[in-house]
Each structure stands twice: as C-alpha cells, then as structure tokens.
Amino acid sequence: MKDRIIENSIRMFGEKGFNETSIQDVVDVLGVTKGTFYYYFTSKEQLLMDIHLQYIDNLLSHQEKIMENQEKDSKSKLYEIIFKLISDIEKQGLSAKVFFREMRNLSEDHLELIVPKREQFRKNIQQVLEDGIVKKEFRSDLPAEIVSLGILGMANWSYFWFNPSGKRTDSEVSGIFLKMLLEGIQRD
Amino acid sequence: MKDRIIENSIRMFGEKGFNETSIQDVVDVLGVTKGTFYYYFTSKEQLLMDIHLQYIDNLLSHQEKIMENQEKDSKSKLYEIIFKLISDIEKQGLSAKVFFREMRNLSEDHLELIVPKREQFRKNIQQVLEDGIVKKEFRSDLPAEIVSLGILGMANWSYFWFNPSGKRTDSEVSGIFLKMLLEGIQRD
Structure with a gap:
C-alpha cells in the first residue's frame, strides 16, 4: 500500500501540484481512509x-x-x-x-x-x-x-x-x- | 502605482509564492485598497x-x-x-x-x-x-x-x-x- 500511495501521489502532485493536492484527494483515488495514509506517513510533507x-x-x-x-x-x-x-x-x-x-x-x-x-x-x-x-x-x-x-x-x-x-x-x-x-x- | 504594485508583487510572489500571496496581502503592504488593485489589473493572474x-x-x-x-x-x-x-x-x-x-x-x-x-x-x-x-x-x-x-x-x-x-x-x-x-x- 505504501508504494501505491507514493505512486499515486507522484501522479497527482505532478499533474495538479503539491499544494493543490490534499491527503483526502490521494486516499479517495485509492479507495482507502486517511487512517491508512497516516499509518505509513506522518504528513503530506513526509x-x-x-x-x-x-x-x-x-x-x-x-x-x-x-x-x-x-x-x-x-x-x-x-x-x-x-x-x-x-x-x-x-x-x-x-x-x-x-x-x-x-x-x-x-x-x-x-x-x-x-x-x-x-x-x-x-x-x-x-x-x-x-x-x-x-x-x-x-x-x-x-x-x-x-x-x-x-x-x-x-x-x-x-x-x-x-x-x-x-x-x-x-x-x-x-x-x-x-x-x-x-x-x-x-x-x- | 501600477509599477509599485508590480514591484511589490514580484517580491512577494518570489519570496512566498504566487498561490501563497493574496491580493489582500499585496494591497496591505502598499496601504491601498483592493479597488486600487482592480483599477490596474483584472485579476491576480493578470x-x-x-x-x-x-x-x-x-x-x-x-x-x-x-x-x-x-x-x-x-x-x-x-x-x-x-x-x-x-x-x-x-x-x-x-x-x-x-x-x-x-x-x-x-x-x-x-x-x-x-x-x-x-x-x-x-x-x-x-x-x-x-x-x-x-x-x-x-x-x-x-x-x-x-x-x-x-x-x-x-x-x-x-x-x-x-x-x-x-x-x-x-x-x-x-x-x-x-x-x-x-x-x-x-x-x-
């Protein structure tokens, strides 16, 4: 899952920009919860x-x-x-x-x-x-x-x-x- | 005034970033109103x-x-x-x-x-x-x-x-x- 989050974020940060992409946007695309995100990363900046x-x-x-x-x-x-x-x-x-x-x-x-x-x-x-x-x-x-x-x-x-x-x-x-x-x- | 707005925005966009700087920020520094800004520019993007x-x-x-x-x-x-x-x-x-x-x-x-x-x-x-x-x-x-x-x-x-x-x-x-x-x- 960690790799999939990274892979998808690269695409979203690359296309829309880092500031324009929220953690919610990232987890929505993957169909998981913010809890899953915070299991692997402490923040969007991390x-x-x-x-x-x-x-x-x-x-x-x-x-x-x-x-x-x-x-x-x-x-x-x-x-x-x-x-x-x-x-x-x-x-x-x-x-x-x-x-x-x-x-x-x-x-x-x-x-x-x-x-x-x-x-x-x-x-x-x-x-x-x-x-x-x-x-x-x-x-x-x-x-x-x-x-x-x-x-x-x-x-x-x-x-x-x-x-x-x-x-x-x-x-x-x-x-x-x-x-x-x-x-x-x-x-x- | 137009030149002063441009000059100040270059400094603020350069230091903080375009998305991180509002029209309000720009006019506050110059001590003018948003009306003054819109007299010279139709938008921040302009x-x-x-x-x-x-x-x-x-x-x-x-x-x-x-x-x-x-x-x-x-x-x-x-x-x-x-x-x-x-x-x-x-x-x-x-x-x-x-x-x-x-x-x-x-x-x-x-x-x-x-x-x-x-x-x-x-x-x-x-x-x-x-x-x-x-x-x-x-x-x-x-x-x-x-x-x-x-x-x-x-x-x-x-x-x-x-x-x-x-x-x-x-x-x-x-x-x-x-x-x-x-x-x-x-x-x-």
Missing part, C-alpha cells in the same frame, strides 16, 4: 520527502555504479551520466517534475538531507572531470566545478523541452551534447 | 502575466540589440547572450524566480502568448549559431537546434546555483561557459 529521497537516491546509486566501472574512460562515464539524466525524463517524467518543482515545499529539516545529496550528484560529475584531467583525457585549464555546473544545466534543462516521442531519442541528444562538450562548437 | 511579459520582453529586446550589432562576430554575440542571462540573476533575481517558477499559474490564453516568446529567445540563439556556421566560425555538423537548447540549459540553470556574491563573477562564469562551448573540454 510523503513528499519520501518521493524526493527515492528519486535522488536512485540517481546517486546509478551514478556511483557508472563511476566505479574501471573499464570505461572518463568520456564514456560523462556520456552515461548525461544519458541517465535525459532518459529519466522519459522513464520517470512525473517524478522528475515533482523533484524539480516541489522542493520548496520540503521542511527545513528535510531540505538539509536532500540538498547535500543533490550537491553530491554534482560533485561526482566534478570527480569524473578531475579524473579525466589526471588521465589527460580532459584539458586542465577550465575549473571543473563550473564545468560540472554547465553539464548539469545542459542535461537537467532537457526536462523542460525533451519530448520522448519527438524526432530525436534520448541517446541522440546525449550524444550531441557529449560531442559539443568534448570537441566544442568552434570550427578548427 | 498581474502575474504582466510580470512575465515584462521579463521576457526585456530579455528579447536586449537579445535583438545584441543580434543586430554588425560589428560583432557570432562568438561575441553568443557570449553576450549567455552573459545577459547570468547577470540578470543578480539584477533581477526575484523576477527570474517568478518567471521560472510560476509559469504554471498562467491561464491557457496567457500561456499562448508567453510560450512563443520564450521559444523566440531560443530560436534567436539558434540563429546566432546558424549565422556562425555560414561565416565558418562554427562547425556545421552539430544540429543548431539541440546546441541552442544545451546553451540555454547551461545559462538558465545558473539561476539555481549562481551566487552574485560568490567567488566568481557573472562575467567569469560566462567566459568559462563560452570557452567550454567553443573549444570543448577534451585535451587536444
């Missing part, structure tokens, strides 16, 4: 926190698997991280929407748990860049922190425009972004 | 629309000035567009916040006016890229549409992290982004 945690923990664990792979070079790792972010829009569209839009509705205490995880995801991109600099795959004269923020921006912004049923697939877009990042758009 | 229009029209007219300048090459134009987006976070922080976060509260009719303007801003970036391809400043084998979306993502995402009082200025960040975009991060 439920929102669970959705956020699930989303970022999934991203982080996937990213860590990419980073641990000894057989791939830094470029491939960068590609895979970008691809994960863009392909998740297709696979987890409404979760992404709730994650991007509703963070401001988390309590201070919960924000203190989520913000460092989001920052960890960025730091891991920076780590991939720094490893690539050491291995002489990447140039060393651009600050890895700012570059990591640029990469995250390119990939995350796709949430606002990427259409999984549009003319380009997630892997095509990720490939173009990687080429643009690695080689630059300037004509030699 | 006020939100005015804020959106002001923001995007300012961006567009600035961008068009950059594009019309015959003395600058495409690279410089790209730099100036990126710089405009990043520096606006400092200058127009709360307006940017309202623009990014509250678009979903616009009516369908108003969205139909705002969305094409946002799209025009992106298309203009694509135009700068295509002009640069013709002038052989930029390579021709990357689709300008996707590249424009990547650039917009890098620059717009800075809204979520750029700190005007942090260790790097808006022009430094724009410079790093431009270098990364033009030359790529790969080691030659």
